[in-house]
Amino acid sequence: RHKFWETQPVGQFRDLADGSLPDGAIEPPSPLSEVRADPYPLPAAFEWFTCDLDDDALLADLYALLAHNYVEDDENMFRFNYSPAFLRWALRPPSFFRAWHIGVRAKESKKLVAFISGVPARIRARDDVVRMAEINFLCVHKKLRSKRLAPVLIREVTRRVHQENIWQAAYTAGVVLPTPITTCRYWHRSLNPKKLIDVGFSRLGPRMTMSRTVRLYKLPDAPLTPGFRQMELRDVAAVTRLLRSYLARYVVAPDFDELDVEHWLLPQEDVVDSYLVESPETHEVTDFCSFYTLPSSVLNNATYSTLKAAYSYYNVAVKTPLQQLMNDALIVAKQKNYDVFNALDVMENEGFLKELKFGPGDGQLHYYLYNYRIRNGIKPSELGLVLL
Ligand code: MYA
Ligand code: JJ1
Incomplete structure (x- = not known):
């Protein structure tokens, strides 16, 4: 059912009944030397592009990608329209990592066609304060949908988060994925x-x-x-x-x-x-x-x-x-x-x-944690x- 999400360290639907699984990390951290060193491959026409949000022209491109291709309501009457100033604020908190502002461009036209971002945060789950990435603004241009680009973006942001020795993440979505904490x-x-x-x-x-x-x-x-x-x-x-x-x-x-x-x-x-x-x-x-x-x-x-x-x-x-x-x-x-x-x-x-x-x-x-289980939600x- 979820060809990608079934491979990831997240709570799986089949485990919901299993009360024996403990709270906390689903899998342990790896040595940093074992974190994949090079970016995941993209389809040949595209390239990775780390976004510099100081650059007003890039910020305008990101704004436009999201303004035309980001989240809509179920009847497609409204679409989120995050402002450039808001995006800068959301993506540059204390100790942010530039490498976590990840664009995908068409090699030829240099047009921005997809994006995903992370920002660092300390999030407490019960009595455990965990360094996490907050993942947001996952977006694939409407013309490139359903080509399995989203899993590539998610794997790439995961790799770059791991490179900072961070192994958990928090994110929200309007769609049901394995498996919401609430x-x-x-x-x-x-x-x-x-x-x-x-x-x-x-x-x-x-x-x-x-x-x-x-x-x-x-x-x-x-x-x-x-x-x-x-x-x-x-x-x-x-x-x-x-x-x-x-x-x-x-x-x-x-x-x-x-x-x-x-x-x-x-x-x-x-x-x-x-x-x-x-x-x-x-x-x-x-x-x-x-x-x-x-x-x-x-x-x-x-x-x-x-x-x-x-x-x-x-x-x-x-x-x-x-x-x-x-x-x-x-x-x-x-x-x-x-x-x-x-x-x-x-x-x-x-x-x-x-x-x-x-x-x-x-x-x-729906709220989610990556590589962190909270039994029963x-x-x-x-x-x-x-x-x-
Ligand atoms: S939520 C906002 C998401 N953005 C939008 O809804 C904007 C409009 N939609 C789009 O741009 C596209 O439809 C997107 C999917 C990009 C969403 N979160 O490429 P595909 C899975 C996670 O063929 P597309 C936000 O920003 C889907 O179940 N996974 O599909 C938080 C399927 O996998 P599986 C999602 O429609 C993001 C696969 O992708 C989402 O062209 C948190 C299909 O890929 C979604 N919202 O593109 C990301 N939607 O087969 C996770 C679909 O297994 C972060 N999918 O069901 C995880 C933590 C990472 C860091 C970890 C660090 C340690
Ligand atoms: O805004 C939303 N719904 C509105 C508009 C509905 C239009 C038709 N679909 C709504 N309006 C009713 C308001 C009414 C006011 C008087 C009192 C009674 C109620 O319900 C919805 C939220 O309800 N928004 C969306 O659907 C946008 C997507 C939400 C998922 C967000 C994913 C976030 C991405 C991660 O960062």
Whole structure:
């Protein structure tokens, strides 16, 4: 059934019933001298190409490859449209490896036709902090699909990760592969319901008019929590403390240090937004919320070409109720002209989704670990990891 995935050190469907297999690495690391030294062969017309994201022209090529060929919804109405600034952010965290930004070009035209990337991360599974690669942006041009190029890209990124003496990876996909550690649902909160309905992202509910719908999703003009403000550089230490102690309660979560927090959470316009609550009395940072910006192209609509979507990222509610904190996140997203606010049912999100008028989407997101078994998997609410 899965000619490629059956050969890989991942949980296999046939092992799901076998409770005797232990948690942890599926196979041990090899000596670095045994890691294959040369790239896997590609079909003759193509060549490997390590991407330099400092190069604006290359970044524009990568942006265009993804804008035209990356992930779509099941009815091909929308396609993710990651911005160049977002791609640079996503692919250059602390200690990133340039060799893990892997393109495939046509030898003759030099056109970029496929891509896969990894970035390093420390991810904790139960009490085991593991160096991993986060694999993302796997993409093969539409004209080259179903030619088994994806397994070559995956083997090549695996080889380059192994060369750094890293033997595990984390990734997400909309498709079912052997075998998810958990399966999450996307939820959507309309901010601009008229546009969402016009482009076919959502529908007018039964017995609803447009004006009732607009009223239903109305939000205040400004955040309600006293002391709610944007995160700044001076907040990195406090946010790191808050986030580390919060993520400790999840079965699988990133192990962030201050450098990671500065990279992943310090606001960058139209890339990532972070807000916190600073107590007006003590000036302590008590709560934190964040979202990232990922527009989608609207395919085949005469009026609109993109949807501006915010995706819930990491949130920590200690003093402010989570529902109130996320309501303030919706308010600032609305102020900033987002059309929709999306969230997965990870962490404590179940606790605010319905109350804040999110509705379930038609998409799922499956989470995977490579060469790491978690017996019986986990629930979405036990997952403290959000990938981009
Ligand atoms: S998920 C986002 C993936 N990208 C898209 O969905 C964009 C639109 N689609 C495409 O560009 C293509 O359809 C892709 C497949 C490139 C997805 N993850 O070449 P093929 C398996 C893993 O003939 P194509 C993301 O970026 C499929 O089951 N495997 O197919 C995370 C089959 O294998 P098997 C996938 O459609 C990526 C084989 O590929 C995926 O032309 C994590 C068919 O190959 C998928 N999303 O190309 C990658 N889709 O026969 C794994 C299909 O066995 C990382 N396949 O069923 C693993 C860790 C590596 C590092 C390890 C370090 C230690
Ligand atoms: O965005 C998604 N679905 C939307 C649009 C559906 C269009 C028809 N297929 C959706 N809309 C309903 C919203 C409604 C708002 C008011 C309240 C009720 C709900 O459901 C879906 C997620 O739900 N997105 C996708 O399918 C995109 C692909 C998801 C897999 C992502 C793979 C990630 C790759 C790894 O990095």
